[in-house]
């Protein structure tokens with residue numbers, strides 16, 4: 001193909017016009033095939049990435065356990081009318097799906113950076129931290145006091161959390177199996193929380209630091225909801241999507257997906273699973 005192109009470009013080998021036409025046509029067909037192949041490869045790469053990262057997530061306490069699961073898995077998005085034009089133009093890492101069927105590999109690592117002005121020392125994916133910092137700075141500028149209560153959590157942190165909880169229950173008299181089963185209903189498995197990815201952040205109003213549905217009535221949360229797409233963020237676990245996400249309504253949990261995808265997702269009232277057409 002490169003030969004054909006080079007030949008066309010420098011015109012060294014011109015034969016008859018019909019040969020030229022044939023070649024042009026052939027070139028067009030080849031070009032189309034190449035574009036198709038490229039798109040196919042990109043799609044496959046995305047699928048492989050999502051498959052490698054088996055999913056699950058949720059949280060309902062700052063930097064700790066999670067009791068987010070409200071429903072059992074869902075059986076699919078509505079498909080069809082969903083607009084997904086941003087997927088093709090968005091780098092794959094921004095749209096990595098992490099949920100109960102797409103878990104991150106145990107050795108997953110990501111380069112993180114400190115969140116500006118966060119005295120608690122939370123970190124975020126270094127590729128997206130500037131967007132988060134801008135969102136927080138603009139919220140402050142608007143007179144709001146948004147507080148980060150959780151961001152990136154290492155898988156090791158999640159493992160330690162689970163081990164400590166199991167040990168606590170064993171000390172209380174439960175068998176190892178009972179303790180593990182009970183812990184599993186309270187703390188999400190390592191790699192199954194979106195916080196392990198580095199692109200999720202829990203944001204609350206300093207005046208109301210409780211992680212419950214009432215967080216949505218704070219001025220801080222309303223501002224975030226109205227403006228998050230400008231910085232590439234979505235509300236990851238919206239009300240009414242529990243059956244699909246497997247996570248309760250979490251008005252505090254925001255996920256970075258990039259500006260283009262964020263607008264499409266929020267404007268269409270979707271959750272990430274629906275947007276990606278995956279569960």
Ligand SMILES: [Zn+2]
Pocket residue numbers: 058059150195200201202252253254
């Ligand atoms: Zn969260």
